[in-house]
Amino acid sequence: MPESGVGGGENLLFLTDEQLRKGIEAMFFAYRGFTADPDRILAQHNYGRAHHRALHFINRSHGTTVNNLLSVLGVTKQSLNRVLRTLIEDGLVESRVGRRDRRERHLYLTEAGRALEAELSEAQRARMRAAYRAAGPQAVAGFRQVLEAMMEDDIRQQYLQLRDGRP
């Protein structure tokens, strides 16, 4: 007698409310760990998570415009502007007027900006590396699969474009 269910004969015990709850709590506690190391570094510099996110994505896409950054970060321009202003004042980010379209501002990390970004991202990668190593490659593949399925649809598109090398 064949088993019923999605995925061709797998049992569906992993979809019980109990299993889902464990996943939800794991997500909550893991995210704390995920941000813990950068948070400590940021605190020393009197910055917050918003600064980290800006540095990360500017580093990721050199010369990105403010509008691009806004759509990736999903915040208002007022909120982003406050963060960008401090980063520019502190000499971590440089804002250049666009050549083709002079309304646009293109954002670049300075030497100091790259240094802080490297410090933050190395701390975050170290934890991720340890987790990946402990869990193994097959677990990592599953980890990414579930996370991608969890994103909102429009965000997933951005993520996928970003994931597969697009400036």
Next chain:
Amino acid sequence: MPESGVGGGENLLFLTDEQLRKGIEAMFFAYRGFTADPDRILAQHNYGRAHHRALHFINRSHGTTVNNLLSVLGVTKQSLNRVLRTLIEDGLVESRVGRRDRRERHLYLTEAGRALEAELSEAQRARMRAAYRAAGPQAVAGFRQVLEAMMEDDIRQQYLQLRDGRP
């Protein structure tokens, strides 16, 4: 010629900085999806994420004390107190003086509190369920493994105790 590396012959390409970066960004975008549905419901009730978290863990451990809740949530008592006060005023949470130790307050959800908690957690579970279903049971196992490895050590202990049915 035997391959070198941890884990008995696996290649370590999943530990490159590039792979780690993808995991970091996946974590960032996925967490947005993770909180998106509850956030929308909370906004209608003029509550925030902190209220959700309190409701979740009170529901999870009926009669828990304020101190227990503090250590799980990892915030200051002042911050938690503000949230608890509104929940109690709004009749979603009941605070009872401890019988054995009358300094302690034991926290319970009222009927209304259970209703909102159920609404929030069902929304969150629905997204998690869809993601689990899309990714499959093996991916889910990996997802949980990596998340658990990512937690801070003391938090992981709490999570594991909580995970395996402890009131």
Next chain:
DNA sequence: CTTGGAATGTCAACAACACTGACATAAAAT
């Protein structure tokens, strides 16, 4: 029984980070 300390609550002040709304400027697009 008195005292010390733990658990809790409250007040005040402050900061980070998000939001809305309104307005200004410059430049591209029509």
Next chain:
DNA sequence: ATTTTATGTCAGTGTTGTTGACATTCCAAG
């Protein structure tokens, strides 16, 4: 010439977190 777009800025508001100080209650140890 007018509209739209990209950006920046000012003002106000709300949630959530933080410290610090202080009061209350009450168990427990001396």
